[in-house]
Amino acid sequence: MRTLLVTGPGGCGRTTAAAATALTAARAGQRTLLLSADREDTLSPVLGDTGLPGLTTHRVDGAAHFRHELLALQDRAGAALDLFGAQRLEGEELTALPGADELALLKALRDAAGGAHGAYDLLVVDLPPAPQAIDLLALPAQLRRYVRRLLPPERQAARALRPMLAQLAGVPMPAQWLFETAAHWDEHLAAVQAVIEADTTAVRLVAEPGPAGADALRTATTGLALHGLGVELLVANRVLPQDTADPWAAALVAQQQKTLAEWRDDCVPGVHEAAHLGRDPRGADDLAALALPAPAEEARPVAWPVEDRLADDGFLVWHIPLPGADRDRLGLIRRGDELVVTAGPFRRIVALPSVLRRCTVAGAGLTEGELRIRFAPDPELWPRTR
Structure with missing residues (x-):
């Protein structure tokens, strides 16, 4: 199954573009699932009485997911809670906390990709606005890193020794339920991360042509590339007629056409212009008038290649595509075998390729939307030649 993630600046028409894309795919004979996490039902007004065979919609209930997960965690930690005399929470008194909708959407994404909602050819996901969407897509990898640092999986191997270690140390050892919970979350997050990073997953960006849309699009493109997510298509929404x-x-038309010309020159995956209908699109006919294409058969993952220039100038160069990145807002820190890359409001901690772990950073520069980091072999670690 292919997955298409739809996002863009707030108010740009993301939901409409996601619905129009799903409708096109369903009409082409693809079994399509359209997933939304909006608290309000925004899909039904857009789709109207479509009732198209092959198109299924599902709205994620973040509050219900929060209650279910918290009560399940409470059950797993029941013995410890009873030991401290804790009073159990009831489902009726639980109110979802900030972030619950995002976590529920990630679980729904995993379930849909795993066939929990049935067999589909295409999954279209209506994501939150671009900055939140990028943070959301980066969350599984970040949380896995935190969990593994705080509760290393290899520590579970010593669970038989915990009673003895507790006596020697004089402090209680972490309970088995804690490690089991960590393993449960790591398995869940790994499944979500696998969907996000799969070659069959791509991002469709939506933006309204103009200065504000161009700025937001530039930032979103940089953030997506930083996390290795390729843009399948740029949808220029609400394009006004020129005549x-x-x-x-x-004046508005001239402003839009200037931005569109820049996007056509700079946007590698291509630009689709969705005409302004003079009203908010409602129903199958309006969505069809936007003429959004079905997603491409193959996604374009963002590759980070390592260039071998040892024979020429003695360096290995790591190429990190960061289109739209601002040189003044770039940050680069090496921490052991990891690299911390900051691009504007986004940050990613990534493990160095094995060949670069035996090198030292010799410099970096931003050239034509690509961060190029030079690495010099460390004589103390690099294999010696005879």
Whole structure:
């Protein structure tokens, strides 16, 4: 199954674009699941009485997911809670905390990719606005790193020795339920991460042409590339007709056309112009009028290749594509075998490829939307040649 993640700046028409894309795919004979996490039902007004065979919609209930997960965690930690005299929480008194919707969406994404909602050819996900969506897509890898640092899986091997270690240390050892919970979360997060990073997953960006849309799009493109997510298509939404005699509208048209020309030159995956209908799109006919194409058969994952220039100048160069990145807002720190890369409001901690772990950072530069980091072999670690 292919997965298409749809996002863009707030108010750009992401839900409409996701619905139009799903409708196109379903009409082409693809079994399509359209997934949304909006607290309000925004899909039904957009789709109207479509009732198209092959198109299924599902809205994630973040509050219900939060209650279920918290009560399950409470049950697993029951013995410890009873030991401290804790009073159990009831489902009726639980109110979802900030972040519950995002976690519920990640679980729904994993379940849908795993066939929990049935067999589908295409999964279209209506994500939150771009900054939140990028943070959301980066969350599984980040949480896995935190869990593994705080509760290393290899520590579980010593569970038979815990009573003795507790006596020697004079402090209680972590309970088995804690490690089991960590393993449960690691398995769940790994499954979500696998879906996000799969070659069959791509991102479709939606933006309204104009200065604000261009700035937001530039930031989103940088953040997606930082996390290795390829953009399958840019949807320029609400494009005004060019043949207008109204001076006020003509100024807006000129502004849009200037931005569109820049996007056509800079946007590698291509630009689809969705016309402004003069109203909010509602129903199958309006969605069809936007003429959004079905997603491409193959996604374009962002590769981070290592270039071998040892024979030429003695360096290995790691190429990290960061289109739209601002040189003044780039940060680079090495921590052991990891690299901390900051691009604007986004940050990623990534493990160094094995060949670069035996090198020292010799410099870095941003050239044509690509961060190039030079590594010099460390004589103390590099294999010696005779």
